[in-house]
Structure formats: C-alpha cells, structure tokens
Amino acid sequence: xxxxxxxxxxxxxxxxxxxxxxxxxxxxxxxxxxxxxxxxxxxxxxxxxxxxxxxxxxxxxxxxxxxxxxxxxxxxxxxxxxxxxxxxxxxxxxxxxxxxxxxxxxxxxxxxxxxxxxxxxxxxxxxxxxxxxxxxxxxxxxxxxxxxxxxxxxxxxxxxxxxxxxxxxxx
Amino acid sequence: xxxxxxxxxxxxxxxxxxxxxxxxxxxxxxxxxxxxxxxxxxxxxxxxxxxxxxxxxxxxxxxxxxxxxxxxxxxxxxxxxxxxxxxxxxxxxxxxxxxxxxxxxxxxxxxxxxxxxxxxxxxxxxxxxxxxxxxxxxxxxxxxxxxxxxxxxxxxxxxxxxxxxxxxxxxxxxxxxxxxxxxxxxxxxxxxxxxxxxxxxxxxxxxxxxxxxxxxxxxxxxxxxxxxxxxxxxxxxxxxxxxxxxxxxxxxxxxxxxxxxxxxxxxxxxxxxxxxxxxxxxxxxxxxxxxxxxxxxxxxxxxxxxxxxxxxxxxxxxxxxxxxxxxxxxxxxxxxxxxxxxxxxxxxxxxxxxxxxxxxxxxxxxxxxxxxxxxxxxxxxxxxxxxxxxxxxxxxxxxxxxxxxxxxxxxxxxxxxxxxxxxxxxxxxxxxxxxxxxxxxxxxxxxxxxxxxxxxxxxxxxxxxxxxxxxxxxxxxxxxxxxxxxxxxxxxxxxxxxxxxxxxxxxxxxxxxxxxxxxxxxxxxxxxxxxxxxxxxxxxxxxxxxxxxxxxxxxxxxxxxxxxxxxxxxxxxxxx
Numbered sequence: 001x002x003x004x005x006x007x008x009x010x011x012x013x014x015x016x017x018x019x020x021x022x023x024x025x026x027x028x029x030x031x032x033x034x035x036x037x038x039x040x041x042x043x044x045x046x047x048x049x050x051x052x053x054x055x056x057x058x059x060x061x062x063x064x065x066x067x068x069x070x071x072x073x074x075x076x077x078x079x080x081x082x083x084x085x086x087x088x089x090x091x092x093x094x095x096x097x098x099x100x101x102x103x104x105x106x107x108x109x110x111x112x113x114x115x116x117x118x119x120x121x122x123x124x125x126x127x128x129x130x131x132x133x134x135x136x137x138x139x140x141x142x143x144x145x146x147x148x149x150x151x152x153x154x155x156x157x158x159x160x161x162x163x164x165x166x167x168x169x170x171x
Numbered sequence: 172x173x174x175x176x177x178x179x180x181x182x183x184x185x186x187x188x189x190x191x192x193x194x195x196x197x198x199x200x201x202x203x204x205x206x207x208x209x210x211x212x213x214x215x216x217x218x219x220x221x222x223x224x225x226x227x228x229x230x231x232x233x234x235x236x237x238x239x240x241x242x243x244x245x246x247x248x249x250x251x252x253x254x255x256x257x258x259x260x261x262x263x264x265x266x267x268x269x270x271x272x273x274x275x276x277x278x279x280x281x282x283x284x285x286x287x288x289x290x291x292x293x294x295x296x297x298x299x300x301x302x303x304x305x306x307x308x309x310x311x312x313x314x315x316x317x318x319x320x321x322x323x324x325x326x327x328x329x330x331x332x333x334x335x336x337x338x339x340x341x342x343x344x345x346x347x348x349x350x351x352x353x354x355x356x357x358x359x360x361x362x363x364x365x366x367x368x369x370x371x372x373x374x375x376x377x378x379x380x381x382x383x384x385x386x387x388x389x390x391x392x393x394x395x396x397x398x399x400x401x402x403x404x405x406x407x408x409x410x411x412x413x414x415x416x417x418x419x420x421x422x423x424x425x426x427x428x429x430x431x432x433x434x435x436x437x438x439x440x441x442x443x444x445x446x447x448x449x450x451x452x453x454x455x456x457x458x459x460x461x462x463x464x465x466x467x468x469x470x471x472x473x474x475x476x477x478x479x480x481x482x483x484x485x486x487x488x489x490x491x492x493x494x495x496x497x498x499x500x501x502x503x504x505x506x507x508x509x510x511x512x513x514x515x516x517x518x519x520x521x522x523x524x525x526x527x528x529x530x531x532x533x534x535x536x537x538x539x540x541x542x543x544x545x546x547x548x549x550x551x552x553x554x555x556x557x558x559x560x561x562x563x564x565x566x567x568x569x570x571x572x573x574x575x576x577x578x579x580x581x582x583x584x585x586x587x588x589x590x591x592x593x594x595x596x597x598x599x600x601x602x603x604x605x606x607x608x609x610x611x612x613x614x615x616x617x618x619x620x621x622x623x624x625x626x627x628x629x630x631x632x633x634x635x636x637x638x639x640x641x642x643x644x645x646x647x648x649x650x651x652x653x654x655x656x657x658x659x660x661x662x663x664x665x666x667x668x669x670x671x672x673x674x675x676x677x678x679x680x681x682x683x684x685x686x687x688x689x690x691x692x693x694x695x696x697x698x699x700x701x702x703x704x705x706x707x708x709x710x711x712x713x714x715x716x717x718x719x720x721x722x723x724x725x726x727x728x729x730x731x732x733x734x735x736x737x738x739x740x741x742x743x744x745x746x747x
Contacts, residue, residue: 024208024210025206025208027210027246027251028249028251028284030289035374035409035410036360036374036376036407036409037331037360037363037374038333038360058487059486059487059488059489060489061489061587092302092308092480092482093298093301093302093306093480093482094482094483094484094487095487097414097416097443097445097454097456098454098511100414100445100447100452101445101447101452101453101454101511101513102452102513103447104412104447104448104449104451104452105447105449105450105451105452105513105514105515105529106515106529107449107450107515116298117296117297117298117306117308118296118308118309119296122242122296123244124746125210125211125212125242125244125746125747126212126746127212127214127311127711127744127745127746128711128744131709143708144708144709144746145706145708145709146706146708146709146710146711146744146746147678147704147706147711149629149631149672149674149675149676149678149706150623150625150629150630150631150672150675151625151628151629151630151631151675152629152675154628154629155629155675
C-alpha cells in the first residue's frame with residue numbers, strides 16, 4: 001500500500017514535469033570573463049542575432065585550427081549576419097592562465113570565457129572538444145557539431161545564414 | 172488489497188499525497204511555466220585485446236572490455252536534476268581495476284539556482300581558487316572522478332561577491348571516502364562591488380578559502396590528527412593586457428601514507444603573471460610545494476581521494492612523442508616554473524611572408540625541495556621526519572624547452588614544426604623510487620613536422636612526422652649487468668601518420684610508430700595503427716585496429732603505466 005501511495009505521488013510529480021518545453025535554451029552555469037568577473041551563461045545574448053558557442057582548450061590543436069579558420073572571415077560573418085562567437089575555454093588551472101595570452105597573440109575578436117572546472121561543459125553535455133553549438137536569435141540551441149575537419153567552418157557559416165533566414169537545419 | 176487496515180492506510184496515503192501536492196504545488200506551478208528539457212550525453216569505448224607477445228601485452232582473461240557512461244539531465248527553469256550511469260565489465264586495460272566488473276549510478280544530483288542563490292544536493296564538482304585547497308573534478312578519459320556527495324550552497328549577496336559552502340564525502344571508485352570534507356570559500360571583485368570603481372581599468376579580486384577534513388583515527392601505533400585544516404588566500408590583479416595571480420595555501424600536520432606519516436605542516440605557493448598585446452605575449456609561472464598531498468583518506472594512494480589539486484605547469488603537449496615522458500606535480504615537494512613567449516611575425520614582412528608566422532617558445536624546469544632528514548629521536552614532540560630549506564633546490568626532476576612554429580604556405584598548405592629538448596628523472600617523478608635500474612633518467616630531443624594540404628574545399632590530407640631521440644642514463648652504471656643497463660631503455664622512435672579527410676564527416680588515419688633503435692633487436696618493432704572516424708553533428712563513431720605502445724598517463728599529481736595493447740577498438744559518443 002505504501003508503495004502504491006508512493007507510485008501515486010510520483011505519477012503526479014512526473015505528470016507535472018512531462019510538459020514539453022518550447023526549445024533548448026542555454027543552460028545556467030557560472031563562467032569567468034577574461035577580466036575576472038563572473039557571468040551566468042543563461043544571460044548570453046546577441047540582440048536577436050545568432051550566437052556560435054565554441055568549446056575549446058589551449059592544448060587542443062583542432063580547436064585552435066577551427067577558431068583560426070573562423071577568425072579569417074569573422075568580420076565578414078559579423079557584417080553579413082550579425083553573428084557573434086563565444087569561445088568557452090575548458091582549460092583548468094594548469095593552463096587557464098595561457099588563455100588570455102593565446103587569444104591576444106592570435107588576435108581573436110571573440111568573446112572568451114573560462115570554464116575552469118567544466119560546469120558549463122557538463123551543462124551543455126559536451127564529451128570532447130572542439131564542440132560547436134549554434135544558437136538562433138530567440139536563444140534556442142538549434143545545431144551542434146563535435147570535432148573539426150578542414151572546411152567545417154564553411155558548413156557552420158552556411159548554417160548561420162540559414163538560421164538568419166529562419167530555415168530549418170539538418171546535421 | 173487483502174490488508175485489513177486498507178481503509179486507514181488509504182486514508183493516510185491520500186492525505187499524505189494531497190498534503191504533498193499542496194505543499195509542492197506552488198513550486199511545480201512555477202516550474203510548469205518554465206522551459207523544460209531532458210538532455211544528456213554518452214560514450215562507450217570498447218576494446219578486444221589480442222595476445223601480442225612481441226609488444227608484451229598483459230595476458231587477460233577477458234578479451235572484450237569496455238568503459239561506458241551516460242548522463243541524463245532534466246532542467247526546468249531554475250531547477251535541474253540528473254544522474255550518470257557508468258559501466259565497466261571489465262574495465263579497459265590501463266585503468267584502475269577497482270572500477271571493474273561493476274555498473275551503477277555513482278553520480279546524481281538536484282540543483283536549484285535562482286538569482287543570488289545556488290543550492291545542490293547529491294553529487295557536485297567544485298573548485299576553490301586554482302584548486303590548492305580544494306578541487307573536485309572529473310576526467311572521464313582518465314577515469315578520474317573525486318565528486319563530492321553531500322550538500323553545497325553558493326550565495327551571491329552582491330555583484331562581485333561570492334560565498335561558497337559545502338560538506339560531503341568524495342567518490343572513491345564505487346563507494347565514498349572514509350573522511351568527511353567541509354569547505355568554505357569567499358571571493359570579492361572590488362571593481363564590481365563598488366560602483367565608483369566600475370570605470371577603473373585595473374581589476375582587483377581577493378579570495379580566501381578554508382577546508383577541513385575529519386577522519387577517525389584507527390591507527391594502533393600512532394596518535395593521528397582526526398581533523399586536518401587547510402586554508403588559502405589568493406589575489407588577482409589584472410587589466411586589458413596584464414594579469415597577476417598568486418595563491419598561497421597552508422595545511423596543518425597531516426600524516427599520511429604519501430608523506431610516510433610525517434607530522435610536518437605543508438605549504439604551497441603558486442604565482443603566475445602575464446603580459447599580452449596583439450601579436451605578442453609573455454607568461455611566467457612559478458610554484459613551490461612542500462608536503463601538500465591532501466586527501467580525504469590518509470591511507471589512500473594513486474589518484475584516489477585527493478581533496479586539492481596541484482597544477483603541473485609544464486606544457487600539456489598535443490603531439491604523442493612530446494608527451495612520452497610527461498611530468499606530474501609532486502605533492503611531497505617541488506620547486507619550479509615555466510615561461511611562455513608567443514610572437515606573431517606579421518604578414519607582409521620579409522620573414523612573415525604572405526600569411527605571417529606564429530612562434531611559441533616554452534620552457535619549464537622543476538626540482539625537488541632541498542630537504543634534510545631529522546632523526547625521529549631528536550624530534551619526538553613534533554615527528555616531522557624532515558626539514559626543508561625553501562630558498563634552495565633539491566634534485567632535478569624535469570625540464571622541457573620547446574619551440575613551435577606555425578606557418579601557412581599558401582591557401583592550401585599549412586604546417587606546424589616543433590622541436591623539444593626534455594629531461595626527466597622518471598624514477599622519482601613517475602615511480603616514487605630513487606632506484607634508477609628499471610627507470611633510468613631520460614634525455615631526449617624531439618622533432619615534429621605536421622603539414623596539412625587542403626586539396627579542395629572540405630577535403631584535406633595531413634601528414635605528421637615525429638622523431639624521438641632518446642638517451643637513457645642510470646647514473647653510475649659501473650656495477651650494472653648488461654641486462655640491467657637496457658632495462659627501461661627503449662632507445663629512439665620515429666612515427667609517421669597520414670590522415671585523410673575526404674569530407675568533414677569522415678577521417679581515415681594510418682600510423683606507424685617504429686622503435687628503430689631499441690637496444691634489444693627483437694624489440695625493434697613497428698606499432699602500426701589504422702582508424703576510421705565518422706562524425707555527424709554531435710555523434711562520433713571511431714573504429715580502429717593496431718598496436719599501442721606502453722605509455723604513461725598522469726592525473727592529479729600521480730602517474731600510472733598504461734600497458735601495451737593490440738587489437739580492435741570501437742568508440743561511440745553522442746549528446747542529445
């Protein structure tokens with residue numbers, strides 16, 4: 001009987017949960033800006049324009065290749081679509097001090113944050129870096145891709161343009 | 172329904188249910204308005220171990236082995252909960268066997284975060300400062316997981332101010348550590364806290380932490396401290412181009428297996444400073460560690476039950492041969508530092524050519540601390556066993572001096588070229604013994620050439636050549652036999668790999684590592700390897716066959732040997 005009651009209560013609890021959401025929003029986690037201030041990731045926004053979220057690390061060669069490749073065309077991308085790239089470094093205390101020097105030397109114009117103990121990485125269910133997400137103007141995560149191959153940045157940009165036009169994406 | 176008390180029980184359960192719903196209703200009502208999601212990820216790594224007498228793979232009973240995990244997270248507005256299922260039947264070669272032959276849910280949590288408050292019950296990961304006093308984290312690739320099971324509250328009373336408090340026990344394989352941890356951390360960002368300072372370009376952040384562990388004393392011969400406290404302070408001063416960070420931590424007497432039950436106190440100092448502008452940066456880091464192994468179970472070894480984290484400051488190398496002999500922090504004592512200089516030669520200059528050149532110079536060196544043994548009979552009161560001179564160095568442990576050059580030759584061709592000179596005192600650093608017979612010092616010169624040719628949009632071929640020239644020394648070799656002289660000496664290696672990416676969904680890899688100068692002729696082996704990877708969105712599937720050389724993995728200041736392996740491997744990972 002006790003079990004039955006428990007079942008009854010859990011069913012009600014589950015039912016109240018089982019209402020579908022209207023989209024995958026950026027989850028909440030605390031990351032650090034390069035100036036040391038903390039920010040909640042659910043406040044990431046770009047005035048109704050799309051956002052690229054790219055997880056990387058200073059020791060990850062393909063990650064830097066991808067960010068370098070995007071950097072070559074980033075100002076054009078911004079002009080054409082208003083897209084913004086947010087680079088999330090998952091470097092821990094061993095190498096997180098290398099992030100700012102790396103970004104500066106490379107001349108990357110991205111918004112860069114530190115996710116030192118990987119709370120945001122966990123919240124976004126990232127297995128390995130590089131992992132890139134595309135967020136539409138309404139803040140819904142609409143596309144993601146793991147790893148980097150030469151030319152992936154062009155596929156990413158095609159998707160950015162589709163998102164701006166309001167088209168649906170496939171992997 | 173044969174229970175005689177049925178009506179009474181029913182009444183009671185209905186009453187309880189209704190009360191429960193009434194209490195919970197406002198909460199759920201709020202949740203129902205919020206966006207709800209179920210998300211997760213998983214990874215399964217499988218291997219089939221072949222018996223390969225040439226490379227000396229260990230004989231195993233079970234040829235088929237796997238490591239698997241899956242995370243499921245549910246979020247509803249400010250509320251989230253989730254769990255991770257793990258399974259190892261048996262665990263793959265090279266991982267700690269204590270995980271083996273078990274499946275279960277070692278990680279589950281519920282978390283509520285709203286504006287200035289963030290509360291977690293269950294398992295969580297946390298880091299205070301750079302981790303010198305406390306860091307719980309996971310590295311799934313190494314099966315390192317010291318998640319805390321307990322309760323944590325984070326409070327942001329004002330912009331720029333953070334307080335964290337936690338209590339719990341750490342994960343130790345499938346159970347929890349013997350000791351209980353309590354921790355508190357506070358941090359103030361002055362420029363954010365005071366509006367008047369908002370426009371100041373230089374930021375000042377001050378933090379402090381206190382951690383305490385309690386573990387009962389069951390030792391029959393020693394009177395051990397049950398409570399061990401550790402506290403730390405940190406300062407970060409930074410602006411647009413300059414960054415200075417320093418953290419100091421102090422631990423009271425904490426006799427443990429690792430420090431051979433010395434009652435001496437422990438200290439750690441970590442300082443790092445960098446200057447960066449467009450196209451140029453310098454980073455200098457230094458650290459001093461004495462007796463800072465801090466575990467929630469004083470009798471544990473290996474990578475188990477660490478409360479704190481001592482970052483290794485050597486460069487984490489991407490190329491395999493650069494990382495044949497990796498360095499790990501020495502919790503018992505080390506002094507050292509590293510320097511990084513990065514410079515971009517501008518495009519259009521004589522040297523820079525059409526696309527410019529990226530230069531990166533890195534050097535790091537670490538020594539032991541300068542210790543003097545104290546005769547226990549002369550130190551009965553304090554039982555420190557040794558003293559340390561903080562202003563001088565002990566035995567040399569490691570150095571790594573390397574230069575990396577990145578150059579784009581044309582729109583199609585770019586390359587990375589690297590040279591490193593390394594030294595490692597591996598008997599001490601990786602095996603914790605002064606005996607060099609099996610683990611000689613290794614002096615090495617390493618070269619890498621990595622060239623990518625993008626032959627059309629979205630298609631590329633990459634070639635990676637690595638050369639490892641090793642010189643193995645055991646110190647005084649006069650008394651060693653011929654067999655002892657070559658023990659632990661694998662001579663020099665050359666590696667060639669090709670990677671073909673016809674479309675961004677497929678990767679084909681062919682590789683051979685050749686141990687061409689092994690002092691034993693029958694060990695001059697080829698370690699061949701072939702692999703295919705398919706990527707589709709967040710999903711990755713990788714199949715490979717080949718030989719893997721015996722290697723060393725380091726985590727949390729401890730290294731372990733990963734044995735040689737021959738056979739098939741299949742890995743599948745995705746997220747949803």
